[in-house]
Each structure stands twice: as C-alpha cells, then as structure tokens.
Amino acid sequence: MQRWGWGPARSSQRSMMINTLDLQSTELVYVAEGNANIVLKLTKLKQVLRLPKLEKSKGGGDHELFCYLHRSVKYISILADMCGHEFIFLPRIVKIPEDEAKRINEFITNFRPVNRLGKEFNGKYAMLMQDATAGSTSEPIYSVEIKPKQGWIFDNTIDHIFRLQGVKRCRYCCMQYLKMKMEKISSRSKYCPMDLFSGNVNRMRKAIEAILYEPQNNLRIFKNWKSCI
Numbered sequence: 001m002q003r004w005g006w007g008p009a010r011s012s013q014r015s016m017m018i019n020t021l022d023l024q025s026t027e028l029v030y031v032a033e034g035n036a037n038i039v040l041k042l043t044k045l046k047q048v049l050r051l052p053k054l055e056k057s058k059g060g061g062d063h064e065l066f067c068y069l070h071r072s073v074k075y076i077s078i079l080a081d082m083c084g085h086e087f088i089f090l091p092r093i094v095k096i097p098e099d100e101a102k103r104i105n106e107f108i109t110n111f112r113p114v115n116r117l118g119k120e121f122n123g124k125y126a127m128l129m130q131d132a133t134a135g136s137t138s139e140p141i142y143s144v145e146i147k148p149k150q151g152w153i154f155d156n157t158i159d160h161i162f163r164l165q166g167v168k169r170c171r172y173c174c175m176q177y178l179k180m181k182m183e184k185i186s187s188r189s190k191y192c193p194m195d196l197f198s199g200n201v202n203r204m205r206k207a208i209e210a211i212l213y214e215p216q217n218n219l220r221i222f223k224n225w226k227s228c229i
C-alpha cells in the first residue's frame with residue numbers, strides 16, 4: 001500500500017477547509033494501532049483521531065501527507081456511496097497544531113506495543129472520525145472488529161507461490177506458514193477468508209468459529225471501548 005511519505009502530491013489543500021483541532025481542552029486516550037496509524041479516542045466528542053505514522057528517522061512531507069489523506073477520504077466516500085453511508089464513517093482531515101505531535105508521542109509511548117515503537121506520528125494532519133465503539137446508551141456496548149484479509153486467489157501468473165504441497169491456497173493461509181516460520185504465531189489458524197467470503201453458510205460459520213478459536217490479529221472484541229480480545 002502507498003505510504004504518505006512517498007505518494008505524488010496531486011491535490012491541493014487550498015480547495016478544502018481544514019480546521020485545526022483544539023487538543024488542549026480534549027481528553028486523549030490511546031486506543032490501538034496497526035502498522036500505519038495510531039488511533040486515539042477523544043472521549044468527550046465520541047470521535048477518534050487516526051494519526052498516520054512513519055519510521056522515526058523518516059520525515060514525511062506535510063503536503064504529501066495531506067494528499068495521501070485526501071485520497072483516502074475520497075476512497076472511503078466512494079465506498080460509502082457503494083455500500084451505504086449507514087455502514088461507513090466518513091472521516092474529516094484535521095490539522096494538528098504545531099508542537100502537538102511531540103506532546104502526543106510522549107504521552108502515548110507507555111501505552112503502545114513495544115514492537116510498534118519504531119514508528120511515530122510526526123506530521124501536521126490526521127483523520128477525525130466517529131468512534132465506532134461509542135454509543136448513546138448507558139448499557140455496555142460490544143463492538144466486534146474483524147480483519148478478514150484477502151478473499152480471492154491471485155491469477156495464474158504467480159499462483160505457483162500459493163501452492164503448498166500441491167494444493168492451491170489463499171494468501172492468508174500461505175502467510176500462516178510464513179508467520180509460523182518467523183515465530184510471529186505459535187499455531188496456524190484454521191480461519192480462511194475464502195470460507196468467510198464463500199457465500200456458503202457452512203463455510204462462513206466454519207470461518208467465524210475458527211477466528212473465534214484462534215483470533216491472532218484478525219479479531220478484536222471491545223466492551224465499551226476496552227478491548228476484551
């Protein structure tokens with residue numbers, strides 16, 4: 001996937017109104033992160049701030065970051081048009097005040113997984129969007145997050161890579177062998193995205209059962225905003 005530090009700068013921020021986020025009066029709580037973004041909760045606003053991150057030594061240009069976020073927002077809005085706006089939160093690009101990046105990085109360091117500390121937020125822009133784990137009732141809210149992975153098999157040109165012991169497998173299943181070899185996981189999951197996306201109820205059920213049995217990083221369940229799995 002394209003990184004904001006590398007992308008060609010095509011669109012201009014002059015055509016959009018970008019507000020600066022006032023973080024002084026807002027309580028920030030570290031939620032989680034993946035390989036590319038750190039997500040913080042703005043508790044009072046029921047919103048989250050998605051901060052793109054880069055390797056500490058690499059400074060990304062602010063204009064490139066803005067263009068990357070702008071493209072992402074466009075992409076998400078096309079998805080929302082296709083899938084329904086009730087299913088997808090449209091993010092907004094916000095400006096992070098000068099010198100706040102340093103303060104944010106310092107504040108969240110202790111909450112971050114040690115293996116993710118090589119990257120940090122060091123740009124001027126972030127995405128603000130609705131907190132998917134927040135609701136308006138006083139009852140506990142459970143949120144389920146699935147990272148389903150690629151649900152199709154590549155075309156013939158490279159499919160020899162995805163043959164193991166003569167059997168054609170999907171990318172996720174092959175990556176399980178690699179992750180075992182690299183000691184990232186201790187056992188192979190029986191989950192397969194080809195089952196989840198098959199449209200066959202039995203195979204879909206098998207996929208859900210497998211992901212519940214061995215969640216790895218493909219399943220998270222939150223009670224309110226606290227992760228239970």
Ligand SMILES: O=P(O)(O)O[C@@H]1[C@@H](OP(=O)(O)O)[C@H](OP(=O)(O)O)[C@H](O)[C@H](OP(=O)(O)O)[C@H]1OP(=O)(O)O
Binds near residue numbers: 001034035036175217
């Ligand atoms: O390549 P994969 O299948 O290992 O997926 C990467 C993910 O690894 P996973 O296997 O899900 O643990 C990886 O996730 P983790 O860092 O392992 O949590 C990222 O999602 C990565 O995305 P990006 O390149 O940072 O946008 C993912 O890379 P892309 O496939 O999006 O390039």
Ligand SMILES: Nc1ncnc2c1ncn2[C@@H]1O[C@H](COP(=O)(O)OP(=O)(O)OP(=O)(O)O)[C@@H](O)[C@H]1O
Binds near residue numbers: 033036039129132133
């Ligand atoms: N709108 C949201 N509301 C609540 N939690 C969220 C929201 N967006 C993201 N998160 C949490 O933050 C985590 C990291 O966010 P995200 O998936 O955007 O990071 P990422 O670095 O792009 O991930 P990856 O590189 O693995 O694809 C998510 O797995 C989810 O638990």
